[in-house]
Structures are given as structure tokens and as C-alpha cells.
Amino acid sequence: MDSTLVLIAAVVLLALSFDFINGFHDTANAIATSISTKALTPRAAIVLASTMNLVGALTFTGVAKTIGGKIADPMKLEHGLPIVIAALVAAIIWNLITWYYGIPSSSSHALIGALTGSVIASAGLSAVNFAGFLTILQALILSPVLAFCIGYIIMSILRFVFRSANPRSTNRMFRFLQILTAAFQAFSHGTNDAQKSMGIITFALIAGGLQNTHDIPFWVKLTCAIAMALGTSVGGWKIIKTVGTQIIKLKPISGFASDVTSASVIIGATIIGQPVSTTHVISSAIMGVGSAKRLSCVKWCTAQRMITAWLITLPITATLAGLVYLIASILF
Incomplete structure (x- = not known):
């Protein structure tokens, strides 16, 4: 039991670290548009994003339950806690690498790929719930396509409606509206991204025998929400x-x-x-919005660099997590 508690404590610490990094890695995406258009100052945007991330993280739990049970059943894994630790270490390493180089890579892909890779390294392919994994993968693939299309449609409608409006008054109005949309953006980010760490901690609690349901304890929700809000307050200027x-x-x-x-x-x-x-969703929405004006408005070389990072994140983090697990198993 003592060793189990130590491992669970390690999982909680790593999960909160992942959430903190996610706060300045992914939340930077949520406030980038409002800062670049000068709708908000950087300081005001970060305060707003931190607050709304905290509120959003405390509001929903469905995504946490998906992460905690759809990739693999923690009750059936013999080495559930080391699996989670290896996954978190790999996801954190990849997040820090992409943050350092200013590449808006996906923390979600990193975590899901890493968890899958460490499960395979420990228990083989049969331990992965591929039906659940494919459902998650489907959402990860379809969401940016949907964001691109909706962004294109919304921007086309706005351009038509405001085609004869005074540019100065239009800019003033939309700068004000961007304060509201930035808050909505940060709230939505909190509802989805903070839950991934909640799901990982719950996965570890079940694997360690401290609970037998996928319900998310309140202390898990609160600590993950605070960790993400603190990470947001640091900011991510490269992203x-x-x-x-x-x-x-x-x-x-x-x-x-x-x-x-x-x-x-x-x-x-x-x-x-x-x-x-x-x-993925924010970057794709921006591409869709730019394409509504004309395709040449989008800097496709940057988009290509992002898409490359998106494609390699799952296999790299899966491989990295598998290696971390195997090395740790040899050493310990």
C-alpha cells in the first residue's frame, strides 16, 4: 500500500504539471486572436483566460470519464500506475519540446498517444480498447475539419453583412465583441482540456484500488482547474x-x-x-476564416508546419511513452 500511495502521488504531481504546462501551451491559442487584434492587452487577456479556464474546468466531467476509461480499462491492468506515469512523462516532454520551438502542437494528441503507447508496452495490443480509442481519434480528426468549414461559413456571412459598413466603426464593435468571445473561448478550453488530467488521475486512482468508479472526485476537479489557471497566468508568448x-x-x-x-x-x-x-480547432478555425477572404490570405507554410506536428504527435508520444515504460521497468 505504501508503494501504491507513492506512485499515486507521483501520478497526481505529474498530472498537475501536465495541466500547468497545458495552461501556458494550449491556452495561449485561446487568447492569441484577441491579443493580435488588440482587443485585449496581454495582461488583461491572461487574467480573463485564467478565470474562465478555472470556471470551465469545474463545470463538466464527461471528457474526464472518456479519458479515464475508453482507451483501456484501469481495473484490468496489472501495472496501471507505472503506465500512467510513463504516459505523463512522455506527454510532458513532447509539450515542452513543441512549446520551446513555438509549434502549436496538441496536448490532447500527446496525452492520448502517450497513454496508448505505455499500455501497449506494458500489456500488449490486446489491452487497448480500440473501439474507444477510435471514437476519440474520430473526434480529434473531425473537429478541425468542422472548425475550418464553420469558420469559412461564419466569415463569409460577416463579410456579406458588413460589406458596406464603415471600417473604423466595424473594427471598434468587433474589438468589444472579442472580449466576450475570448472569455467564451477560454471557458470552452477549460471544459475540455483540464478534464484530460482529471481523467488520468481518476484512471490512476482506479488502477491503484482507491476507487472503483469513473466518477471524478471534487478534489481532483479543483486541483486540475487551479493548475491550468496558474499555467494560463504564466502565458505562452511563442505560441x-x-x-x-x-x-x-x-x-x-x-x-x-x-x-x-x-x-x-x-x-x-x-x-x-x-x-x-x-x-487543432483554433488553428483550423483561423485557416477557415482566412480562406473565406481568399486562399492566399492564409500563410500555408505555417499551416503545413502545424499539420506536420499534428500528424507526428500521436506516433512519437506513443513510442516515447513505450520507451519510458520499458526503461523504467528495467531500472526499477
């Missing part, structure tokens, strides 16, 4: 620069369109209990 300036040249109206699009897709996924990548 903000990439998302806010290197995909398209954002104006208040296009920033508003991309915020509404991505927040709606993320909150919709949360309601049905599916984890999605806020990075």
Missing part, C-alpha cells in the same frame, strides 16, 4: 505569436469569427464527452 500572426493577418472581425467558431466546436465536443485538440 501566441505563431497562432496570432503567422497563419493569417487577423482583424477584429476575423478574430471574432475564429473565436466564435472554435469555442462552439470545443464546447460541443465537451457536451458529448469527447476530447478534442483546442490547438
Whole structure:
């Protein structure tokens, strides 16, 4: 029991560290548009995002239950706690690498890929619930496509409605509206991303025999919410620069369109209990909004670099987690 408690404590510490890193890694995406259009100052955007992330993280639990039980059954894994530790270590390493180079890669892909890889390394392919894994993968793939299409449609409608409006008054109005959409964006991020760490901790509690249901304890919700809010307060300026300036040249109206699009897709996924990548959704929404004006507005070289990172994250983190698990099993 003593060793089990030590391992669970390690999982909690790593999960909260992952949440903290996620706060400045992925939340940077949520506030990048409002900062780049000068709707909010960086300080105001971070305070707003931290607050709304905290509120959002405490509101839903469906995604946490999906992460905690759909990839593998923690009650059937002999080495459940080391599996989770290896997954978290791999996901954290990948998040820090992509943050350092300013690449808006997906924390969701990193965590899901890493957990799958460590399960395979420990118990083989048969231990993975591929039906549940494919459901999660489907949501991760479809959500950015949906965000691109909706962003294109919303921006096309806005361009038609405001085609004859005074540019100065239009910019002033949409800068104000972006304050509201930035809050909505940060709230939606909290409802989905913070739950991933909640699910991982619950997975560990079940694997360690401390609970036998997928219900999320309140202390888990609260600590994960606080960790993400604290991470958000640190900020992620490299990611903000990439998302806010290197995909398209954002104006208040296009920033508003991309915020509404991505927040709606993320909150919709949360309601049905599916984890999605806020990075993918926000970046795809911005691409869709830019394409509504003309395809040349989108800096496709940056988009290509992002898509490459998206494609390699799952296999790299799965391999990395498997290696971490195997090395740890040899050493300990």
C-alpha cells in the first residue's frame, strides 16, 4: 500500500504539471486572436483566460470519464500506475519540446498517444480498447475539419453583412465583441482540456484500488482547474505569436469569427464527452476564416508546419511513452 500511495502521488504531481504546462501551451491559442487584434492587452487577456479556464474546468466531467476509461480499462491492468506515469512523462516532454520551438502542437494528441503507447508496452495490443480509442481519434480528426468549414461559413456571412459598413466603426464593435468571445473561448478550453488530467488521475486512482468508479472526485476537479489557471497566468508568448500572426493577418472581425467558431466546436465536443485538440480547432478555425477572404490570405507554410506536428504527435508520444515504460521497468 505504501508503494501504491507513492506512485499515486507521483501520478497526481505529474498530472498537475501536465495541466500547468497545458495552461501556458494550449491556452495561449485561446487568447492569441484577441491579443493580435488588440482587443485585449496581454495582461488583461491572461487574467480573463485564467478565470474562465478555472470556471470551465469545474463545470463538466464527461471528457474526464472518456479519458479515464475508453482507451483501456484501469481495473484490468496489472501495472496501471507505472503506465500512467510513463504516459505523463512522455506527454510532458513532447509539450515542452513543441512549446520551446513555438509549434502549436496538441496536448490532447500527446496525452492520448502517450497513454496508448505505455499500455501497449506494458500489456500488449490486446489491452487497448480500440473501439474507444477510435471514437476519440474520430473526434480529434473531425473537429478541425468542422472548425475550418464553420469558420469559412461564419466569415463569409460577416463579410456579406458588413460589406458596406464603415471600417473604423466595424473594427471598434468587433474589438468589444472579442472580449466576450475570448472569455467564451477560454471557458470552452477549460471544459475540455483540464478534464484530460482529471481523467488520468481518476484512471490512476482506479488502477491503484482507491476507487472503483469513473466518477471524478471534487478534489481532483479543483486541483486540475487551479493548475491550468496558474499555467494560463504564466502565458505562452511563442505560441501566441505563431497562432496570432503567422497563419493569417487577423482583424477584429476575423478574430471574432475564429473565436466564435472554435469555442462552439470545443464546447460541443465537451457536451458529448469527447476530447478534442483546442490547438487543432483554433488553428483550423483561423485557416477557415482566412480562406473565406481568399486562399492566399492564409500563410500555408505555417499551416503545413502545424499539420506536420499534428500528424507526428500521436506516433512519437506513443513510442516515447513505450520507451519510458520499458526503461523504467528495467531500472526499477
